[in-house]
Amino acid sequence: ETGVTQSPTHLIKTRGQQVTLRCSSQSGHNTVSWYQQALGQGPQFIFQYYREEENGRGNFPPRFSGLQFPNYSSELNVNALELDDSALYLCASSVQGAPDTQYFGPGTRLTVL
Amino acid sequence: ELKVEQNPLFLSMQEGKNYTIYCNYSTTSDRLYWYRQDPGKSLESLFVLLSNGAVKQEGRLMASLDTKARLSTLHITAAVHDLSATYFCAAASSNDYKLSFGAGTTVTVRA
Secondary structure, three states: OOOOEEEOOEEEEOOOOOEEEEEEOOOOOOEEEEEEEOOOOOOEEEEEEEOOEEEEEOOOOOOEEEEEOOOOOEEEEEOOOOHHHOEEEEEEEEEOOEEEEEEEOOOEEEEEO | OOOEEEEOOEEEEEOOOOEEEEEEEOOOOOEEEEEEEOOOOOEEEEEEEOOOOOEEEEOOEEEEEEOOOOEEEEEEOOOOHHHOEEEEEEEEOOOOOOOEEOOOEEEEEEO
């Protein structure tokens, strides 16, 4: 198992609500990336955080936002939830500049009703 | 934009036989990753390939990278039931931080 943890494990929300997902990096890792994996598909990059700032973003609307804290943990916030937001949300921590250090957490399964 | 294609998408393997999964990517990439995912679980890192000609092996799995052909392969030797899972490849370029994933290859190993 990796040292990356995520909470909660599962979450059920209704359309229009807001949700916050959390990720704790593996010890020594300073970069966190978030991915969305819809059922039966490959993960899609949402954004990455390094030194508490967004370091790149995929094709996701502004209602997807994030934070990184001084201890390198991170949050993913999604506002105005839509049915299509139902997915497995994965965070991956790594050391900036060391591509072979990236490890994924167990994921949060979000269901939007 | 870096695009990654895997084939086949579904692979039914017979125990004891050898198979190959192919991963093509569209633009220059200097990092190629292979992951395994069991149903309802996260991604388990299998291999990271960082240079042309790189070959890595772990047990019955061997991965290789040909950056000139923009192709990586995952070879499975003498398939066993425990290898049933979905396998993803992902690529990234040196000036990009995000991983672009293929659609995945769902492997089922039958007796």
